[in-house]
Amino acid sequence: MQQLGKLRFPVAFYGGDYNPEQWMAEENGRQVWLEDLRLMRKAGVNLVSLGVFSWAALQPAEDRFVFEWLDQILELLAAQQIFVCLGTATAAQPAWLSAAYPDVLPVDEAGVRHKPGVRLNYCPTNEQFRRLSQNLVRKLAERYREHSALLLWHVSNEYGPACYCEYCAMRFRGWLQQRYGSLEELNRRWITTIWSRTYTSWEQVQPPSSIGEHSLQALQLDYQRFLSDMNLEGYLGEAAILREVTPHIPVMTNFHGLTRHMDYFSWAPHQDIISWDSYPRHNSTPDMVAFFYDMMRCLKHNQPWLLLEQTPSQVQWHQENPLKRPGVMRLQSYQALAHGSNAIMFFQWRQARGGREMYHGAMVSHAGHEQTRIFQEVAALGAELKLLEPALLETQMQARVALLMSWPNWWAVENRHTPSRHFNYIAELQHYYRALWQRNIAVDIISPDQALDNYQLVIAPLFTMVSEEQGAAIEQYVKEGGTFLTTYFSGMIDESHRAWLGGFPGPLRRTLGIWVEEFDPLPEGKTNTLFCLQEADDWSGSYSCERWCDIVHLEGAQTLAVFGQDFYAGRPAITENHYGLGQAFYVATRPEAAGIDALINMLQSRLGLTAPLLVPRGVEVTRREGKITAYFLLNHLPQEQYVSLPRPMRDVLTQQVYEQEMQLPPHGVAILIPLYQ
Amino acid sequence: MQQLGKLRFPVAFYGGDYNPEQWMAEENGRQVWLEDLRLMRKAGVNLVSLGVFSWAALQPAEDRFVFEWLDQILELLAAQQIFVCLGTATAAQPAWLSAAYPDVLPVDEAGVRHKPGVRLNYCPTNEQFRRLSQNLVRKLAERYREHSALLLWHVSNEYGPACYCEYCAMRFRGWLQQRYGSLEELNRRWITTIWSRTYTSWEQVQPPSSIGEHSLQALQLDYQRFLSDMNLEGYLGEAAILREVTPHIPVMTNFHGLTRHMDYFSWAPHQDIISWDSYPRHNSTPDMVAFFYDMMRCLKHNQPWLLLEQTPSQVQWHQENPLKRPGVMRLQSYQALAHGSNAIMFFQWRQARGGREMYHGAMVSHAGHEQTRIFQEVAALGAELKLLEPALLETQMQARVALLMSWPNWWAVENRHTPSRHFNYIAELQHYYRALWQRNIAVDIISPDQALDNYQLVIAPLFTMVSEEQGAAIEQYVKEGGTFLTTYFSGMIDESHRAWLGGFPGPLRRTLGIWVEEFDPLPEGKTNTLFCLQEADDWSGSYSCERWCDIVHLEGAQTLAVFGQDFYAGRPAITENHYGLGQAFYVATRPEAAGIDALINMLQSRLGLTAPLLVPRGVEVTRREGKITAYFLLNHLPQEQYVSLPRPMRDVLTQQVYEQEMQLPPHGVAILIPLYQ
């Protein structure tokens, strides 16, 4: 028996979303089900996500429940030893529910109540929704608590509803009272004297609105916190029932996006396992895929996670939806394993006949049979995954470099009242991540509220919102020998969006040994140049930079690079401060990729950061460690690549042994285990 | 006396919209009217559209009617032998009506009821609007039933109102009950199990909404059908009264756009004559003008139609509204005749002093006199049209090639949940039409529900929605010797927007002898290449293609061209299937214009399709046949062109006889009749 609420991986899980109820109304519905099971066996499926959108099928009226079809499909699956990740079915309420309880429907920022339809179309604080969804969850849990196929609970789906109704406003006031205690304190923190916005009674506090208060940043910020909390509260309401009725079954909801509305760092502690829906765009680079994989890996500190959804072929929601090229689905699947996942799942098993996602790819296409390229690739991968030995699935990836990421900071950076409208927080994080990834330096993506002491290097791009406590923790980290790097537009505001007075970057100023007197947001298309000073083997050259230039005063720091143009030519563009036993770097602009690479190169050389293996550029390598050590090699190039090995290794996927060198085919993959651990 | 409800053409009709009530309030209103009549005589006007927006002038209050001004103007016109196309005046309700019956105003997709103003601003199902408009129509019909000037009824104007109010919702449910019988059947056809959208009572069925259900394609589709039907029902309500009171007077409304909302194929049977408002953009090519002319010609199977509106000079509603260059208005007018029209009309007679259309061109400009270039061109054309002999007006154009066009298919192709957002259905039809037009091959534009047996070649681009019946009809057509061509993204869905299972292109698969396993929508700017196989005189070369590439399996068909790049390089891009006595072609991508031209060239050569005359490129020629045969020559180039004639012909417009060759001036026109028919 497994540990309470913790998922174990005797095998790598493989499968997809399964919506058999879509075929019940078809004349040959039962045959479709049987064909599903035949094909699942053929594809190596051992886990399906079931019932995610089945509320209407399970409860066709408030007082009527229909579980028979679910009983049947669960039996069929159990008979094939296929496990089930069972949905609580609450991501889309039935039509009868919206009709009977119209307040369930959300009100938007303009104050308009929405109408029934689509999905995730409910107010996240609504009491009726909570009551009815929890009622369904209890029925499901009690019915299937002992079912042998039940492996995992899947609460709702891709959370994210927002609402601005009166009830939300009331709950928001309560949330604010909790946070600030008094209206006076709220007024003080939000600086409401500006424009006579002072609140003199709690009732005056309203959610932000596109046709009302939309320029008080602190209100926006707190409402975003509130909405994330209210969704989480909804999740916890369902999860509590599941944990009560089935304490042995892990509970989670799936993350996606990366959604800007939900602070996954606050959600993660309440997930028994992290799961991720991975939908890179056709022009996403492999490092962008890896970035999110690493974020998922870190949300629960290297616990294995689930790649819960990806498309085997194409999606349908972009302007244009090209196919994944042959081999790319397999490559991205192994890349997930390389970054700590132990499961590969798809949306969805069988392509839908109608609805918005009817052209979304699936393991079984509209053709309905196995004679398709996609099914062949899917089945081949399913067969391959069976080769992964249990010891391998118990390994974990470890990193000595951390990238700081924070949702409230994201909201602040992309707030529309900042001095530049061109900020893209995630892209800025990826700008640094990419340089590390290209060098195969493992990176954790963590919250600034987490402990830093395990890291040699901490990087915090666009770290504009820094609390007193966060500033102190970073200072302590550097004092004790850590290396910290941050950039322009950092240390500007506190957690209530109040400017730090006395000199930017506020609580990071002493650590960085600088004062940023002014900043110059550059118009689109305008650039400046960075010239490296103190040239050395690992630090030289000049680089273009854009978007923003700070005017920096040294207060103990040294200049590593200067600006080349404009009235601040010759002034510091990159600085380094030796502080305590550590050092702190400041990058006062947005360098081009080559500039970031030069920076990372210098840090790598100074800190002795190493890659697991030395591989050609374009090949990714990660290391998972445990009782055994495994090297994941991923060739992202359409040409074959040769990798030198420091010692003999065996490829888990082929069982072939390589002594000194191995060849990776185009888009090829290997999982190497040293012959002698 | 003419045939009941059928318009005869003793002459070509000529004139325009006439709104004399706009000038009544002016001090010199009466003089303006008299001047109008003097100038009309000068311009050769013999038909005016009267009263189209006169509701408020005819009925200033619910219980008060004022017909005297209309009596007067009708008398004045009759005295000049000018016929009247009399508007029912119901396209814009008076202010008092909207004030007294606020439910007349439409509700938009976001659920907001609109306010009074503009035109066509009413709910198409509203009972009060129906009652009041029909009441006015009856009064008009009864008053003018015997008036000698009355030639034709003009119901409303450019139909197209949409509404999403509660009453429309109720009517929609009735419409659906008619269509599907039961809610179970509706759920099955719309596949509402997806996202728990299952309806458990009819009241839950709501119109689509931008803030509600906007992603159930079948709902969208049926609501579009419903809106077209409700507008048609409104039209038929007025028409029934007119047909009752004045059975001898033809009834019609004018088509325009091409409007996406109204399915003109379902409207056409209820028109006694087709009329078209032609407003090409300044950068429209002549084939685009001809395309719509041909569509109008075909709506009632080659019956003569009316060019009811065009501007003599410029419009005012585009971003920029350049003048028609000298000669272009005449050229486009004769182009209408060349494609089967027997009338040339303008919007409007006299330029308005105010309102949204005050800068819209008119036969008589704000200057108010005849000393303008525009009036001179108008008067010259009026004089010229008198030369057209009655026998000529009885001729018709005939085509052996059909282009399939369908409104529901249009709605489906441009639905926002398709795999590519770059579809433009009309542009795709025109892409094929253009190649035929350039070769002066006459084309009919027909519905896929019409009989195909008269055609040598049937082309159905982007034919995504194909019913079982349509598929069978095409199969039969090919079996019996027809040639059919269709393209990528065809045969995907049935009439309820359900994917065809078992293999695309669904009901066309056997006829085409192929199976489309996958499709690859290309990002904007990305192309592939077509390489012709089985090269021959009429088939060779390589062509760029874009937007979409299918991955095609042959099931009996042969490959005519293959893709040049990507992982499907070498796979079929164009196929040909010999089936029964006929053949079926499939074009798995969007070739550049030269590629389409190569295809049409090959088909022309194999099927022996011919032009009426051999003319230089840039000269258009059509043939109208009846008791006499007439060749319409239109020089769309700004240079003069020489045309060889197979036998001696006489130009109707100049009475000149040409033995072997004629010269067309820049933008010149000729109507040639062989000397010996």
Next chain:
Amino acid sequence: MQQLGKLRFPVAFYGGDYNPEQWMAEENGRQVWLEDLRLMRKAGVNLVSLGVFSWAALQPAEDRFVFEWLDQILELLAAQQIFVCLGTATAAQPAWLSAAYPDVLPVDEAGVRHKPGVRLNYCPTNEQFRRLSQNLVRKLAERYREHSALLLWHVSNEYGPACYCEYCAMRFRGWLQQRYGSLEELNRRWITTIWSRTYTSWEQVQPPSSIGEHSLQALQLDYQRFLSDMNLEGYLGEAAILREVTPHIPVMTNFHGLTRHMDYFSWAPHQDIISWDSYPRHNSTPDMVAFFYDMMRCLKHNQPWLLLEQTPSQVQWHQENPLKRPGVMRLQSYQALAHGSNAIMFFQWRQARGGREMYHGAMVSHAGHEQTRIFQEVAALGAELKLLEPALLETQMQARVALLMSWPNWWAVENRHTPSRHFNYIAELQHYYRALWQRNIAVDIISPDQALDNYQLVIAPLFTMVSEEQGAAIEQYVKEGGTFLTTYFSGMIDESHRAWLGGFPGPLRRTLGIWVEEFDPLPEGKTNTLFCLQEADDWSGSYSCERWCDIVHLEGAQTLAVFGQDFYAGRPAITENHYGLGQAFYVATRPEAAGIDALINMLQSRLGLTAPLLVPRGVEVTRREGKITAYFLLNHLPQEQYVSLPRPMRDVLTQQVYEQEMQLPPHGVAILIPLYQ
């Protein structure tokens, strides 16, 4: 004692917006105030705008007023001899007010009532808002009537609210009754017969609406007039109280934008002094800054005005907000003086800690101390301004060239139903202004309703709306010897937006000696060419032109230039008409800048227009005259420039005397006074 309600300038005023209440809630609030005063002294501040957004701080509840903090700060300021421009604090109502009187909130064009928040968020006709704001104004006036620091009243801030509520509709009807007398007359003027829009009762008249009547230009136009009037009425309500209680204190509100909603020509007579908030974009050219300065100067006929707001460094509301380069703030400040201002003020004194404008630059930055580049520049300018002698502040600028500008014309030109959507009225005015500015020819910007007789040259670009009276005044002006120039799309409509009949340009036709038969709006990117005829030393060459070409008939005028392309090649593009003792020019297109420059060159040479001094291009020079004459030299180039002087002069700023030549540093400034006046 100064003249009643007229501001005198014993010194140049210097300072900024001061919002001390923002710091009261901070722990060290009192210290911040004392530090403010220390720094103000250091910066040379002698005037602050106080209380502009203090309503909530002054009146925390309807029945409770708190003036103590304002008393204190006024005392502190008075003690430092710092004057106060006291805000009436009514630009943003408190939260309690919106909560108690929800009708105060405005309704937008779609009929949606807005929610509390931001600023200027009230209905401009609302009676409760009027009552409560006037009540506060009376309390302020009575309390501070005798305060020694009180120099000037600042009513509200940057007026501009719009509303479309029922009460506004009612007021609008009253306004229309005043204007038109009867509904019949309104129907006649608005030409409501079009599209059956005739009103049969006053209640049917509604404000324009995005979901209702949005295409009746006359309604749009009158509603814009009405909104400007209603805002003005609100201003006058507050001003009346101030003038009653403190007749000796001048009253004004600040202008900004240039806002399209408020007709400043109708507001100006009610201002005791004009004040301007100057916020050029980072890519605005110096002539664009000067253009608005000149407009402010002319609003009250050369009376000195106040530069009430500018940023010392950067704003935060554009897509990108770069810093003003060193020296540019000083240069733009002196440019204001050069164009008649006697005060330089900033928004704001101390940078805000939060809210939408927290990143807007300020004299004292978030750093909070004086060791910043910005504070140093501010303090240096403050010291320098003390050098300006009183006699200098009594001088005025004079111009012999006028540019006609009119708000109703602006509304008409940019109405969305014009034949081209590319009109930008202000840009067109600036297109002509720029050519004059580059030659340092002083220009007044005046309303077409003002007297013209003082001017040698009057230019009226895009003068589409011309009343009978305006046309007659221009005719008289030319008859008596004036020179008038207008352009395409002029003389099209009367003040009710009715087309002029009989021939364009309507009431300007006789004066110009032309008839514009047709116009050809050119598509974006398409150009024609102007060829100069009657070549002379001051008139030659060929120039590109765009956007629009008129087809012009000469009716007495001569052709100065012809079009080079298209079917109107060779027809007049620029004409000149000798009429009475004067002459009138017509420019039938939009020439490129070089073409405008050629035109202005010709006019300058013929009319003998001169610059105050001959200076290199890029150097601006203006002359202010009074008891003394002063030349303001402004080097807008980043290179030093040499200026030859006709006689010896002294630079007020340096007290240095130049005999024949002086050198201006990059971005340098001089105020030269001839040694012997």
